[in-house]
């Protein structure tokens with residue numbers, strides 16, 4: 001890999017700025033899922049084990065009002081991190097100023113501190129989110145080297161990633177970011193073939209650029225989820241009350257034309273009258289849809305067809321559920337595809353972030369894939385073939 005990683009840095013005695021992604025879900029001040037904190041531990045441990053002085057920071061939620069500020073402090077996150085590390089992490093309830101600067105100067109080798117939510121700076125003219133040059137330079141001045149390990153925000157140029165990188169001698173990728181670059185980057189730039197992309201989710205409009213880019217590089221693009229009905233309707237099929245984007249019919253037609261022979265559409269469906277978690281009234285091809293019905297999932301024949309296709313792949317990227325997986329009765333298609341991916345032990349299997357990642361984890365497939373991405377929006381933009389500012393800003397080797 002051409003990018004500098006945390007392994008390449010001389011850390012002993014250095015003040016090491018580490019941008020982590022601690023944007024964890026919280027309810028009433030309590031962390032409901034600490035996966036992201038756990039995922040950052042390898043990078044943090046590497047830094048302190050090698051004598052670095054760790055200065056940790058992250059965003060948490062959106063901070064537009066004083067009320068947001070009151071509910072989005074990183075203090076509980078710092079406490080949880082201390083428990084997981086079994087080590088003191090000094091918390092500085094500021095994003096700048098003397099208290100922070102003194103604390104940084106007081107750090108000894110192998111010690112850690114964390115400062116407050118970087119988005120507190122958004123209260124004053126969106127300084128973090130708009131990559132205010134003074135803020136990036138200020139944060140950079142606190143450290144000797146910078147490690148970016150936050151893939152979730154890598155598609156955004158913020159002060160806490162790009163802004164710091166611009167003002168410091170060396171920026172390296174942490175272990176998490178390195179993994180994202182390795183697996184998603186390689187799938188997009190140099191995939192082992194056959195390369196099959198599986199795309200689902202609610203809307204075609206959200207994924208136009210992804211489909212378009214993947215049609216250029218993948219050998220097959222398998223479609224499921226709500227977006228399938230816009231494709232079917234564009235071919236003249238009656239789709240009843242199924243999800244559709246009528247203003248995207250021409251575009252769907254164009255994509256089908258461009259992807260001739262590459263795009264696979266579902267061949268059977270789970271039909272129902274209402275958007276409810278009740279058993280489907282029947283399964284069948286789209287032509288079997290009855291008046292007032294909609295489809296909320298792909299059917300068993302489609303799962304079989306897609307499974308067969310996926311068994312031949314050497315690289316698989318999956319983004320977006322095949323149906324309304326939140327309803328038990330309509331999760332079969334999504335589970336079927338997860339199973340197909342898990343079964344193909346010869347393939348590099350990559351799950352895009354967001355809903356696909358949570359489906360994979362919640363349905364018990366967490367350890368069955370090569371890589372589950374930690375960033376929804378970022379992994380989509382990576383698959384679109386876009387350069388991600390948070391990856392670009394990492395120094396080359």
Ligand code: AMP
Nearest residue numbers: 201202225226243295296320323324325
């Ligand atoms: P996305 O955020 O674009 O990945 O879309 C995920 C959402 O698409 C999930 O909440 C699913 O319930 C929804 N979805 C998938 N298939 C269908 C469908 N056939 N009809 C309605 N919604 C669907």
